[in-house]
Amino acid sequence: MKAIEEAVRSDAPATRVVVVEDDQASADVLQRRLQANGMVVSVAHDGRRGIELVEELLPDLVLLDVMLPDTDGYDVCLRIKSNTATSPIPVIFLSARGEVVDKVRGLSCGAADYITKPFQAAELLARIDAVLGQARNPRVPRLGRPIERAPGERLVARVAIADPALREHVQQLLASRFDLADADETPDVVIVEGSAAVPADVAEDVAVIRVSAGRAGSDGTEMIPVDAQLPRIVDLLVRERSLDHDLQAAAEALIVLASAIGSHDRPSAGHGERVASRAVQIGRALGLDDSTRMTIRLGALLRDVGNARLPAAILTKSGELSPEERAMLERHPILGEEILSGFKRLSGLLPIVRHHHERLDGTGYPDALRAEQIPLEVRIVSVADRFEALLSDRADRPAVSEAEAVRILQSAVARGELDAAVVAALATQVRAGGAR
Template sequence: MKVLIADDNHFYRCALEATLREWGYEVTAVADGEAAWAVLESDAAPRIAVLDWMMPKADGVEVCRRLRAMPRPEPTYVIILTSRDGKASAAEALEGGADDYVTKPFDRGELAARLRVGRRIVTLQTSETVVYSFARAVDGKSPFTRGHSERVKGYALALASRLGLSGADQELLRRGAILHDIGKIAVPDAILNKAGPLTPDEMAVIREHPVQGVRMIEPIESVRDVIPLVRWHHERVDGTGYPDGLAGEKIPLLVRVLAVADVYDALSSDRPYRASLPTDVSLSILRKDAVGGGLDPELVEEFCALPMHRLNTIGVGAVMQPHERTPGTMRMKAAPV
């Protein structure tokens, strides 16, 4: 793993570099804050940085503040290294955006342990980024799935806001909506884009995508809390959904919210087997689906009470141009695939 060392003290810089190379790290060493910033703002920035607090041109905490002001999906883990001691100094470094703090002269065992913590965290960040990248790849697999997860997220959050759900629940719903169809990465494009009716075997492949999605995210602790949303978003209130046949309130509230948003987007956007349906028609079908035992009736009514212009704003770009549609027979379903 790449590590940046920034320290204007030649002795400490060389000692740190030799120690980290001994431990197997790939090290870049610089002598001042501006040189450190030049490395950290690049696209190839190291995943861990050990920055001396007191350096010429820019101190370590200032470099850290700049770094935290630059949004990145995989931010560098920063350890501030300084001869300053005391709780106030540690708090100042952490408030400046540092992730950890080590005093000089550094203890090899302590530094090694803190670097291991940093490695675990950046590895977790990398794994999570890969998962979200797969989710974006699903949306890009087909013109008929493009933007689906983002729109579902928008509809789900609009409903959650109307219901007065907590910020924590809305954040969980946001992440779950983005990842809910990640298992479709394993579904062949020929099935996703098929204009005619699916065969029983093809439908069986489709119905596996919630379980496949869970298998993809289960090893990553930071996204395990969205597993119910990924696994159960095709469950039905009457118990005839998949993969587990849950019924009624055994389906968690956030999953039922997500299901409403998912079905609405399937209706109001183009599919291989039909063009998008107008908003009023989509809402009417939602109500029929709820009466038929698919969706939560109370949540559907709350969703239908959302301002139509808000739904249309979320759905902007959902409808493709006529020449982009794949002609084919109608393959109507009670719920989306």
């Protein structure tokens, strides 16, 4: 298997084709014909093996017989088209079944073409070329709405210049890269002229940039000239300042996190990384994009950062917690949100940190949110957290198997606590023997 994969990947320019054909002689003829035309061909003689090959090799094209010993080609095609990783791969049916209903059914299963046997090799090759030519790039699935600021989102600038002509000129220059702040809007940057005073209502953490319309600053203050380069320079300065601020804040957060893990929660070392990894796998199964999966990963890693502000005695207590201790423990999502709320670039993680103990039926904490109020990213981390916890020995119960853990989570779904679709995605992974 590995040899096939390596051989195929070492020949990147060649078209890679998986042929699923139960008749050995037909498969051999087809394989030779395609190889003679520069294609790398792998053959499966039943549907199960065909799906395995497609998932492993991710070929450029699948040629699929309808009648197979273990299933039919329609089933194989639908499985290929239902898997996010394989769905963009074009499929061509090759079948002796030539009735209109068979062709309609094959094409409606997502096939790019349907060729009736016997066929001329020249026609087959022409159709393969046509299908490969039309194969679109994989469509990026619509994902859950990102809960963090999009990388390309425009910054907001406020021009606090007294001279009306200069103010209008600067506003026109900045409009190409910035949104101009309304009166009640908090800007990312404030532009002032020369050494003029910064408006009193501008918060301390907002970047202030001083510009000069040809008059050098008399007190040595660094001035940015008002010309065509102004928007680019302001943009760079603001983003650099923001990055510096966030790096400093992130470093502080990591110190707090390391402190929490090291001093309070040693028995669960590694649990956070497993939860993050599992949550990302679920996110991938649900078609979430890279950015959202990164948010999920960081949110999962930092979800219990609030524990750092709880007494160690509560976190390490082996017996039952008193009502007061329970109430204190259930404040850790709020404390975690407080710790991270100062970091602008981590704002997308806050819903995960605050709400990962909420339940769909409203019985969770700290806000007793109900189903539609809990973002999908949060529901994914909640499921991953509970699943990974069940796989570990705890003081009050032994670890359970993955299959048993899924059953326990399905019971929680039936009680209305967890998102059924998220647990279903997890169950699919577990049945498949883990994420690929």
